[in-house]
Each structure stands twice: as C-alpha cells, then as structure tokens.
Amino acid sequence: MPDLLHRTVAILRECDPKQKARQTHALAKEWKAGAIILGKSDTASIPQSPGRPEDLQTVAPGAVPRRRIGTPEGRIALLHAIAHIELNAIDLALDMLARFTHDPALADTQRLRFATDWLEVADDEARHFTMICARLTQLGSYYGALGVHQGLWEAAYNTRNDLAARLAIAPMLLEARGLDVTPSMVGKLERVGDSQSATILNIIYKEEIGHVAKGVRWFNAVCEISGKEPELHFQDLVKMYLPAALRGPFNHKAREQAGLQKGYYEISYP
Numbered sequence: 471m472p473d474l475l476h477r478t479v480a481i482l483r484e485c486d487p488k489q490k491a492r493q494t495h496a497l498a499k500e501w502k503a504g505a506i507i508l509g510k511s512d513t514a515s516i517p518q519s520p521g522r523p524e525d526l527q528t529v530a531p532g533a534v535p536r537r538r539i540g541t542p543e544g545r546i547a548l549l550h551a552i553a554h555i556e557l558n559a560i561d562l563a564l565d566m567l568a569r570f571t572h573d574p575a576l577a578d579t580q581r582l583r584f585a586t587d588w589l590e591v592a593d594d595e596a597r598h599f600t601m602i603c604a605r606l607t608q609l610g611s612y613y614g615a616l617g618v619h620q621g622l623w624e625a626a627y628n629t630r631n632d633l634a635a636r637l638a639i640a641p642m643l644l645e646a647r648g649l650d651v652t653p654s655m656v657g658k659l660e661r662v663g664d665s666q667s668a669t670i671l672n673i674i675y676k677e678e679i680g681h682v683a684k685g686v687r688w689f690n691a692v693c694e695i696s697g698k699e700p701e702l703h704f705q706d707l708v709k710m711y712l713p714a715a716l717r718g719p720f721n722h723k724a725r726e727q728a729g730l731q732k733g734y735y736e737i738s739y740p
C-alpha cells in the first residue's frame with residue numbers, strides 16, 4: 471500500500487481534475503482513519519507542474535475572458551476563473567505536503583501535524599472545485615470551456631526551495647488576496663440575482679480564512695525555529711519573490727481573523 475507522500479505525488483500528476491478531486495477526498499479519508507503511513511519524501515518525483523487535461527487551453531494572464539458579472543457569459547467567465555484557482559489550490563496544498571513535510575525547517579515532532587493540515591486544505595479545495603464545477607454545469611458550461619493562465623502556479627513554484635517563502639507567497643499572500651476580493655464579488659452576484667453562485671463563494675470565503683490561518687501558524691513556527699522575526703521575514707520574502715502582488719485594499723477583518731496582522735502586510739516600499 472503506497473504511503474501518504476507517494477499517493478500525494480500521484481494525485482499531483484493526475485490530469486483529470488474530477489479524478490484529482492475524488493482522489494484527494496479518498497486520501498484525506500484514509501489518512502484520517504489511520505489507514506496509511508506518512509512515508510519518506512521523494513521530492514525529485516514531484517512534477518514541475520501538476521497534471522492538467524490535455525485539451526486545456528493556456529493563455530497569457532491578460533488574455534482570459536472578461537468577467538462582467540451582469541451577463542451570463544461574464545458570470546461563467548468568473549466562475550471558470552475561480553474553478554481554475556481552486557484546482558490550482560488543490561495542487562498547491564498537495565505540493566506543500568509532498569515537498570515540505572520532511573523539510574529541515576520543521577522539527578520532527580511537527581511533521582505529522584504539518585502533513586495533516588495541508589491534506590485538510592487540499593480536501594477543502596477539492597470540495598470548492600467540485601462546487602464551482604456543479605454551478606458551471608447549471609449555467610451550461612464546464613471547467614475547460616475557457617482559456618486559463620498559469621500565473622498562480624508559477625508564482626508559487628518559484629518558492630519551491632524555501633518553505634518560509636512558500637508559506638509567505640501561497641497562503642499568506644495569494645490566498646489572503648482572495649479574502650480581500652471575494653466579499654465584493656458576492657455582493658455583485660447578489661445584486662444581479664445570482665444568489666446560488668453568491669452562496670457558494672460565501673462558503674469558500676469562510677473556509678479560506680482557515681487556510682490563511684494555517685499558513686500564518688506554520689510560517690510563525692518556521693520563523694521560531696530559525697530565529698527570525700516573522701513580520702520582517704514575511705516582508706523580506708514578499709519583496710524578494712512577488713513585490714507587485716501586495717496591494718490593497720485589504721480586508722483587515724478577515725486577515726485579522728486568520729492571524730494575519732497589519733504588521734505583516736502593510737509594507738512601505740522605499
């Protein structure tokens with residue numbers, strides 16, 4: 471029976487998104503039941519980019535379809551973009567688990583908790599992906615109908631050699647950005663009468679606070695081990711890897727609920 475880390479890499483390689491979501495749920499269930507062991511890490515087998523359907527059309531970030539929420543096509547474009555974000559989020563959580571569970575930046579006593587946390591995140595993301603896909607079906611579309619861009623994956627992939635940087639860029643910067651922008655999207659969807667999509671985005675929004683919180687907790691834990699001051703180290707990493715991404719307006723309330731205080735992200739650039 472393959473162990474957790476090898477199964478995780480196999481799911482990263484899976485090209486069919488629905489299978490990927492199903493396999494993630496199955497793995498989370500088996501892990502929770504204590505049916506599999508953690509296993510050794512084999513970071514060399516982690517794919518450079520996760521499996522995607524062969525016919526998925528990749529376009530430049532500026533070339534994805536417009537998302538005017540007032541039109542059915544615009545709402546489909548918005549939900550399609552979110553489905554793509556959720557699919558990437560499954561893979562980012564699985565990559566975190568496969569790549570960093572045995573990282574020297576963590577203490578041995580922390581590894582099981584770390585693996586469990588990111589598998590739980592992957593499990594949530596798989597559910598988010600499935601919910602958005604079900605809504606796309608109701609609207610007469612499906613994931614893969616439109617072009618997607620790889621910006622999110624590439625931004626995170628650049629941090630593959632540094633756990634603190636990955637935590638700073640993926641959950642604490644990119645996922646926290648989702649907390650900033652989602653409430654206004656929910657409001658717009660409600661105003662145009664699409665309460666079903668609004669309800670789904672609201673569920674996702676609440677659960678994303680927990681993902682950012684896990685990012686902050688692990689970032690602080692890694693900083694404690696390495697003797698770094700978390701807020702300053704976060705700022706250094708953002709400046710190094712993705713300086714243009716830290717722009718307001720910020721959802722201070724949701725960020726604070728996740729433990730992400732202003733001292734981290736209110737950076738003054740020289």
Ligand SMILES: [Fe+2]
Binds near residue numbers: 556559594598674
């Ligand atoms: Fe999500």
Ligand SMILES: [Fe+2]
Binds near residue numbers: 559591678
């Ligand atoms: Fe998330």
